[in-house]
Amino acid sequence: MKPVVRKIALERMQILIDNAISNARTNPELSQRHAQIARRISTKYNIRMPYILRIVFCKKCKSFIAPGINSKIRLGRASIKSIRITCNFCGHTYRKIIPQ
Numbered sequence: 001m002k003p004v005v006r007k008i009a010l011e012r013m014q015i016l017i018d019n020a021i022s023n024a025r026t027n028p029e030l031s032q033r034h035a036q037i038a039r040r041i042s043t044k045y046n047i048r049m050p051y052i053l054r055i056v057f058c059k060k061c062k063s064f065i066a067p068g069i070n071s072k073i074r075l076g077r078a079s080i081k082s083i084r085i086t087c088n089f090c091g092h093t094y095r096k097i098i099p100q
Contacts, residue, residue, distance in 0.1 A: 009045045013038040017053050024066035035064030060092035 020034035035056065042049050058065050065071040065087050076082040081098040 005045065006047060009041050009047055010050070013041050013047075013049065013053060016041075017056060020064055021056065021066055024064075024069045028070070031066065032064050055096075058087040058090060058092060059094050061087065061090040063087070063089050065089070 016034045016038040020031040020038070023034070024031040038053070039049075039057070039062070041047075056064060056066065058071075065085070067073055067085075070088045072084075072086040072088070074084045074086075076084055076095065081100065082095040083098060084093055084095050086093045
């Protein structure tokens with residue numbers, strides 16, 4: 001694939017995810033649609049989403065979860081510090097370990 005096409009696709013995915021996050025509270029259907037289009041772009045052009053874009057998708061149901069709007073975010077109290085993110089759509093909880 002041409003590097004120009006890859007660059008344009010990455011920029012478009014970033015714009016769509018930013019719009020989805022900003023519209024998540026006022027228009028949740030539109031934000032879900034923006035995120036769905038961003039995922040479709042990544043699969044069509046066979047581009048791996050950057051980590052910063054991947055973290056706004058549920059790992060189980062693959063739906064868009066805006067931080068704090070349609071997901072719960074908690075800090076773990078165990079010896080290994082982690083962030084627990086719970087999807088409000090499917091109830092799946094996954095953890096991200098915080099490096100120390």
